[in-house]
Amino acid sequence: MRKTKTRGGAQGRAVHDVGGLDFGAIDRTEHDLALWEKRVDAMMILLYSKKGLWTVDAMRRTIEDYGEQTYDKTEYYEKWMRAMRNLLVEQEVLGKSEIEAKMAEVAERHRKAGRKVPSHKVAWA
């Protein structure tokens, strides 16, 4: 069932429906994509267009189902990454617990190597 969140103060609009609202000045700074962002883009396209695991519409639905606070505070490829994770579970390609376990393993490896790694989790819903 569709659970699209609505945006507070904007007459029942879904969170992504921002046309005509006012989010202030446009930051025109440009930057190249980081390698992890390119990988997210590449994997997402491969999983839907080459592997046929879901459609672009399903990807949009998972992004649009984000709550307002999180939608506004996450970057573009962060939204894509969360959508990919959730769709892989929805399509039963991966399980929630194996993703959580692998994330803990990856985080621990990077921590040991001296990088700062956050310990918070990204909510599933």
Next chain:
Amino acid sequence: MTHTHPHTHGHGDHGHDHDHDHNEPHPPQRDHDAGPMGVYEVMEEAVRLLLLEKGVLTDAEIATQIDLMDSRSPALGAKVVARAWADAAFKQRLLADCRTALAELQIDIGQIAEFKVVENTPQTHNVIVCTLCSCYPKLLLGIPPAWYKSLGYRSRTVVDPRGVLAEFGVKIPKSQEVRVHDSTADLRYIVLPMRPKGTERMSEPQLAALVSRDAMIGTALPSVPRKT
């Protein structure tokens, strides 16, 4: 910051080391193994490792897809614009049926979305946006700039296009109407700018060099050639 490669997340899995755009005036990307790691970066690595372990994807497929993304740039869009400027019959076909006209140039737009070319004229200036997400003709323009995907650009362009354009340094005279095209997942727009005066004797590659990415978004005008 010391640069170390203490883990398995190096360059080996995509076989090249040229993620930096050497000719672009952008700051270099943050080194992916130097600073603090974001939780989504951890998620990317974990999900990728699981997909590789299960054989859903291979390193080679990911590398090829990244190379394809890196190969797409506004140069292709500029080439199409230059052809339209140089060949009026092609321009008419491009405006009428973008998919078929691009196929003449061996450009296959694929099955994901349709493209529509909107032409700037002395009466009309066009600008593209995607209020709902970030739909963009990546095939012709490469990866969109961050500002195209920003809430500021997405929210304001449809109600105050002249104000937004002024922030980009583009002043549209009152006599010219501004049309905003709100892209969707299924229909992406690209602007055909007006050919600048004084370019009558230029070749297509010379014309293409006048056409920036932003001119095809509508947030810039083509460069005017210097008088010689």
